[in-house]
Amino acid sequence: MLQNPATKYRPTAPVRLADRTWPDAVIKKAPIWLSTDLRDGNQALIEPMDLQRKLRMFDLLVRIGFKEIEVGFPAASQVEFDFVRKLIDEGRIPDDVTIQVMTPAREELIARTIESLHGARKAIVHVYNAVAPVWRDVVFGMSVPQVMALIERSVGQIKRLTDAQPETDWALQYSPEVFCMAELEVSLQACETAIAAWGSGRPIILNLPTTVENSTPNVFADQIEWMCRRFADRPHVVVSVHPHNDRGTGTASAELALMAGAARVEGCLFGNGERTGNLDLVNVALNLYVQGVSPNLDFSDIDVIRAEVEHCNQLPVHPRHPYAGDLVYTSFSGSHQDAIKKAFAERRDGDVWAIPYLPIDPKDLGRSYEAVIRVNSQSGKGGIAYLLESEYGLQLPRRLQIEFSRAVQREMDASGKELTAGDLWRLFQREYRFQSVAAPTYRMQEQEGGFSLQASLQWQGGPMEVEGEGTGPIDAFVQAISSALDRRVRVLDYSEHAIGEGAGAKAVAYMEMRIDDCRTVYGVGMDANIVSASIRAILSGLQRVPQMQAAVA
Ligand SMILES: CC(=O)SCCNC(=O)CCNC(=O)[C@H](O)C(C)(C)COP(=O)(O)OP(=O)(O)OC[C@H]1O[C@@H](n2cnc3c(N)ncnc32)[C@H](O)[C@@H]1OP(=O)(O)O
Numbered sequence: 133m134l135q136n137p138a139t140k141y142r143p144t145a146p147v148r149l150a151d152r153t154w155p156d157a158v159i160k161k162a163p164i165w166l167s168t169d170l171r172d173g174n175q176a177l178i179e180p181m182d183l184q185r186k187l188r189m190f191d192l193l194v195r196i197g198f199k200e201i202e203v204g205f206p207a208a209s210q211v212e213f214d215f216v217r218k219l220i221d222e223g224r225i226p227d228d229v230t231i232q233v234m235t236p237a238r239e240e241l242i243a244r245t246i247e248s249l250h251g252a253r254k255a256i257v258h259v260y261n262a263v264a265p266v267w268r269d270v271v272f273g274m275s276v277p278q279v280m281a282l283i284e285r286s287v288g289q290i291k292r293l294t295d296a297q298p299e300t301d302w303a304l305q306y307s308p309e310v311f312c313m314a315e316l317e318v319s320l321q322a323c324e325t326a327i328a329a330w331g332s333g334r335p336i337i338l339n340l341p342t343t344v345e346n347s348t349p350n351v352f353a354d355q356i357e358w359m360c361r362r363f364a365d366r367p368h369v370v371v372s373v374h375p376h377n378d379r380g381t382g383t384a385s386a387e388l389a390l391m392a393g394a395a396r397v398e399g400c401l402f403g404n405g406e407r408t409g410n411l412d413l414v415n416v417a418l419n420l421y422v423q424g425v426s427p428n429l430d431f432s433d434i435d436v437i438r439a440e441v442e443h444c445n446q447l448p449v450h451p452r453h454p455y456a457g458d459l460v461y462t463s464f465s466g467s468h469q470d471a472i473k474k475a476f477a478e479r480r481d482g483d484v485w486a487i488p489y490l491p492i493d494p495k496d497l498g499r500s501y502e503a504v505i506r507v508n509s510q511s512g513k514g515g516i517a518y519l520l521e522s523e524y525g526l527q528l529p530r531r532l533q534i535e536f537s538r539a540v541q542r543e544m545d546a547s548g549k550e551l552t553a554g555d556l557w558r559l560f561q562r563e564y565r566f567q568s569v570a571a572p573t574y575r576m577q578e579q580e581g582g583f584s585l586q587a588s589l590q591w592q593g594g595p596m597e598v599e600g601e602g603t604g605p606i607d608a609f610v611q612a613i614s615s616a617l618d619r620r621v622r623v624l625d626y627s628e629h630a631i632g633e634g635a636g637a638k639a640v641a642y643m644e645m646r647i648d649d650c651r652t653v654y655g656v657g658m659d660a661n662i663v664s665a666s667i668r669a670i671l672s673g674l675q676r677v678p679q680m681q682a683a684v685a
């Protein structure tokens with residue numbers, strides 16, 4: 133890289149627009165969306181879509197709710213031409229959907245493009261030519277007046293050819309390609325030339341692209357506001373934008389452009405497209421949604437949509453892609469998990485969405501909460517407890533969460549790998565060994581001032597008889613086991629809950645115990661019977677204490 137990049141690269145000149153109004157604007161409704169997946173997206177694929185994949189993409193776009201779809205570049209190839217014919221001839225275009233096709237400002241290509249649309253009910257013809265200095269000078273070798281003459285000639289040809297097919301409801305879209313790098317006066321002149329050639333007073337879409345992003349999005353917003361203020365026939369002009377993403381700011385460019393007066397945006401699902409891609413329409417639509425504005429597009433099954441797009445494009449969507457990536461509803465870090473778990477516990481049906489670290493309810497996009505929290509070496513007790521509760525119904529008391537998270541951390545340090553809910557469950561069973569504690573048989577008697585209890589147990593591989601008295605069954609068992617093992621056992625905390633329903637329901641007991649006034653441990657017990665679950669929890673805790681095992685041996 134250069135020590136001084138200014139010797140090679142020039143900054144983009146700001147727009148003189150001191151009284152700009154867009155910074156105070158708020159987007160209150162969805163724009164008109166135009167999907168260009170089948171054109172700009174397709175032209176950027178390593179392997180462009182075949183007919184079958186094009187059809188699948190078209191059907192998907194219709195299902196999502198796009199009402200304007202750029203279906204191709206019919207003059208580019210026979211596949212492109214045939215696809216447009218197939219849509220029209222087989223009546224595949226719903227009444228409320230308008231197809232758009234693209235053509236360069238070249239006579240033979242315009243003719244072929246309009247030929248492809250024969251018999252369509254409605255269609256937008258999209259013609260473009262580059263207007264920025266480098267393209268004028270290097271690509272076309274044209275002066276500004278020659279560029280204007282090209283536009284006049286091409287739009288005039290489109291007008292003649294479309295006027296000759298009055299059975300179709302025609303609209304024109306004109307794009308001054310590389311608008312973002314052109315002098316604003318030249319872009320305005322190009323647009324006004326297209327308007328005049330199409331016939332002023334007729335609706336026209338003027339589509340202003342950041343063909344290659346070259347500035348911060350505020351500059352693009354200024355360019356859009358500058359243009360919107362100057363169109364002579366503003367009421368008949370739909371201002372559209374077509375951002376790319378070379379600087380990674382395609383979404384911001386589109387949003388600021390909407391604030392600056394644009395009413396329509398063009399882009400692709402998940403931002404496919406040339407180089408770094410076209411604007412990601414899913415991103416903009418869902419950004420609107422989480423501001424409380426309906427995008428009028430349906431992404432309620434985003435995983436299915438993503439899979440279909442990946443199939444059509446033969447390109448993967450990144451795991452961290454906004455709203456759609458595999459990992460975007462996942463928190464690994466402990467403090468995030470803790471906050472999410474607390475907020476879910478507080479949340480009531482009908483509440484406004486306010487879950488920390490989750491900008492959108494994953495359920496709205498057909499994603500589940502299961503993947504929200506995942507456990508790795510950066511995780512804490514909150515995430516571990518969340519997974520055990522959401523997957524296995526365990527409601528671990530807080531101090532047990534802390535105790536168990538140390539065991540998880542040890543495991544994580546050893547393996548260095550993520551632990552799934554299933555891994556945590558196996559580790560929890562191994563740590564508390566509650567399944568290896570056999571069910572006790574016991575007799576219990578209520579007597580004046582308390583209970584007496586006699587129990588037959590398995591302890592360290594052999595049978596053991598114990599007997600004790602206490603204020604309740606648990607207290608009686610604690611007395612019994614304390615004297616049998618000659619240890620001072622005290623219960624510090626006890627909680628239990630049911631898991632499962634009906635005949636299969638079980639009680640889970642969590643017992644926090646102090647042994648010999650020096651060691652605090654948790655034990656866990658599960659049983660269909662609540663007293664048995666508690667006894668098993670006490671035994672689970674005791675067998676976790678190494679000194680206890682030694683004493684018995
Ligand atoms: C920013 C964008 O995404 S614009 C869309 C670009 N998309 C595509 O190019 C995909 C489809 N394109 C194609 O299949 C081919 O380019 C075709 C069939 C259209 C044309 O192919 P060719 O005739 O071989 O021309 P080629 O691809 O080399 O295009 C360059 C020529 O078109 C001219 N040209 C480029 N854009 C335009 C335009 N918008 N209007 C008029 N002429 C143009 C160039 O000046 C050049 O002309 P020259 O050969 O006289 O120097």
Ligand SMILES: CC(C)C(=O)C(=O)O
Nearest residue numbers: 260307309341343374
């Ligand atoms: C709108 C057209 C010309 C385009 O694809 C672009 O400029 O990126």
